[in-house]
Amino acid sequence: MTSVPSGSESSKWLDAHYDPVANLYTFSSCIALADLHGDGENKLVVGDLGTGSCNMKLKVYRGTGLMSENTLLDLPTGLVSFLMDQHEPRTPAIAVASGPFIYVYKNLRPYFKFTLPPLEVNALEQDVWNQAREEMIDPLSLKEMLEGIRDKADVPLSVRSLRFLMLDPQDTEAFVNLHKAQPIQRQTVITCIGTLKKNMADEDAVSCLVIGTESKDVYILDPEAFTILSKMSVPSAPTQMDVTGQFDVEFRITVACRNGNIYILRRDSPKPKYCIELSSHPVGLVRMGKSVVVGCAQETLQGFTQKGKKLWTACLPAPVTTMGVMDLPTRGFQAVLVGLANCEVHLYRDKNLISTIKTPDVVTSICFGRYGREDGTLIMTTKGGGLIVKILKRTAVFDDRDSAPGPPLAQSIRLNIPKKTKLYVDQTMRERENAVAMHRAFQMDLSRLRLAAARAYVKALESSLTPMSSSLSEPLKMNAVVQGLGPSFKLTLNIQNTAACRPVMNLAISFLYDESLYSMKTAFFKIPLLVPGLNYPIDTFVECLSDKGISDIIKVFVLREGKSAPLLTAHINMPVSEGLALN
């Protein structure tokens, strides 16, 4: 059975809190648990994305209630809590990455703002702008020169030049006058953020910040001075990362990039050491012990070794929305939490599904850890902005075996084989007794049927009654549709040239009908040149003259100019005119 009985699931988790209107819109990268005040009670820190353009807030939850709110200036892309110094009490700082800045909060107050170092500027571009500043070139030639640089140079243009190239000619003058005085800058933005212990593996050791940028670089920052300790580069823009180890000893940074690859960076190598090429884009990246677990866009969960060897693949029933790691060191338990688009959260240990949690909405972020005073707390936020807090029971045990084993469900579906009745048995008895006579009679009937069919076909060909023309020079197809209730009907003929590449010309259409019953404006007209493949709907209007509810057949002929035999014929059974009956 694929479904896990709900009774066994409710015996593992306690529903501590559910607030469907918490108004929390965030992702797993912007959520953290931290003992902000050093009182042993962990708080939930959330970088709320708001609507994506306004209402970005740094929210702190304590217990079931919102404790504080700080407005964020820009959309947060990542949020981590880390210890930046050895001062007592050991209260962690919160780092919020947004745009090219990292805002560091201590005691929930703004403390420091780190800005990414600007990128190298193209010297040619700088020269061109300098000339523009000294009024040596006009905007038009500036535009031409910048376009030349854009096409050739290996250092990309700055945002200002790209903006300038986009402008309409009448706006360029004002733009140049406004911006020419300032020096050119190229800035990049932070895409993901993580933490790395500096030199001790303790829980309360000082951590460095690790950031990935849009310019395909990974920086490691000093926790106190906010200087760049190390710079590494990857072949594509990083989107998610996982960091383990210690900066001074050995570390591994696993980076999932936008090109669908995962790169593993190590100490003392500015380039990635190992690369994992995935068949689809990574949605979630989690490290569990010595293996890397990746949730792919193709509804699979894949496990890799630290060196990038594939270990296993598990198929998921729905697309992955988010992933998190569930680590309970006191019980020696580690598993991966996978949020799915079908409102479930699956718990995997290696490739085995060990538990399923049903949620009232699609989960967009998952965080597991110590919240308040409870070690095993699972915090989830939903697509609709809700907050779910679940607490793992003290007595809960997860058995190692897969909870979704056994044969697939399709095997237990019985085939729909019809039953045989007595009638069938009697028929077979009769067939057994009179087999020779039956065979002869049938063969006789068959040959008569063939004769009759061939006669009818020849007759139809002779009078061109078929709506498909088989002649090689004019392969045509026609069908007719009658619309309306009467007394006036709309008659649409759909004519198509089925030749590969030869147009058909000089065709005409003629209608044959009982003139006392129907009237038509034109019973004969030419049709345009038929381009192969296109369908030509040709409309005519037919008026029914009789008020007695009589209907008749209208015959349509497609004729070739200069030939009397029609190419195609269609017989249209006109419906009874209901309009007159109503009058």
Add this chain to the structure above:
Amino acid sequence: MGLLDKLSGWLGLKKKEVNVLCLGLDNSGKTTIINQLKPSNQSLFGPLSDDWKHVSQTQTQDIVPTIGFNIEKFKSSSLSFTVFDMSGQSRYRNLWEHYYKESHAIIFVIDSGDKLRMVVAKEELDTLLNHQDIRSRRLPVLFFANKSDLREAMSLVKVSQLLCLENIKDKPWHICASNAVKGEGLLEGVDWLQDHIKTMKT
């Protein structure tokens, strides 16, 4: 119990000894409550004096998270209590059941300000009441909805609702709000406990 003991008990010379188990989640205030009930604490027997306030402050200041359990003794008007003050941290909670057999009453302390962990308290209470050593006995259970002085504290009704106390049918139980730091509400609870232990014994 010898005849002499009974005699002295009737005469009130020697108080009856009872074992009480003090349970609850960590940080709910078990040790503080027991501390307030200890003999040095004058509040049970008289009005608050300035002298006592000083003592209580020094007492409460050095209360640290209990490791394992503590055994404390205190006396009420007619009983002598031996309290097993258990640690409420989750890793020590499996020690609780070893003391169920010897106990004559249970004090269950709840942090009424901790709404999040009320489900955990309920879960622990349910496992406690369904334990084989507790299920069949008519032990009196006293609940302290502690920390009633906190701003976010829940009312008694709310706490008893969240814990589903109305489902306890086979045991006498009582819930009272308390503020263990000041000692408010403790006397009422201990009086109730004393009455019920006496009726249970006779």
